Amino acid sequence: MDNKRPLSFKMRIIHRYLGFFLAGIMAIYAVSGIILVFRRTNFLKQNVKTERVIAANLAPEAVGEALKIKDFEVKKTEGDVISFGEANTYNLATGEVVTYKKQYGYVVDKIVHLHKATTNDPMYYLNIFFGLSLLFFVISAFWMYLPDGKILRKGLIFTAGGIILTLIMLFV
Numbered sequence: 001m002d003n004k005r006p007l008s009f010k011m012r013i014i015h016r017y018l019g020f021f022l023a024g025i026m027a028i029y030a031v032s033g034i035i036l037v038f039r040r041t042n043f044l045k046q047n048v049k050t051e052r053v054i055a056a057n058l059a060p061e062a063v064g065e066a067l068k069i070k071d072f073e074v075k076k077t078e079g080d081v082i083s084f085g086e087a088n089t090y091n092l093a094t095g096e097v098v099t100y101k102k103q104y105g106y107v108v109d110k111i112v113h114l115h116k117a118t119t120n121d122p123m124y125y126l127n128i129f130f131g132l133s134l135l136f137f138v139i140s141a142f143w144m145y146l147p148d149g150k151i152l153r154k155g156l157i158f159t160a161g162g163i164i165l166t167l168i169m170l171f172v
Helices: 007-037 060-066 106-116 123-141 150-171
Strands: 045-053 074-078 081-084 088-091 096-104
Touching (some): 106 123
Antiparallel strands (some): 045 096, 088 096
């Protein structure tokens, strides 16, 4: 870029092309955020059946430990079959365990994972880049208009409104 151009011109160019680059990421992030609002429901989740074999003749507490289930509670016992959870079973004689779990399908799970990435996951680099890019958008937006112009003044009022609405939603 030409060094004689004003900073506002350079900010507009970076803002524009970074915006185009991030448009797809923003769309996926928006979808994953909306899906996560419903994470405590069964929205977009499917029932997945898992069958496995653990040691036979385990005490109920040991079954819970073997399956890594917190607050394991036996619902009923019929012969050699112990029922727990909603429709999960453990066969004392064979050690066969059948569990059902509600979870997202493959694609939705990957999209939701984008929002939930931690430092143990390489996806967090994308999250940090995306967050910093959004912060750049916030800052560069104020270089788009003349400092003493009417549009910037109205924009600052809308910005204050957005901050106030967010604070109200957070603390009230």
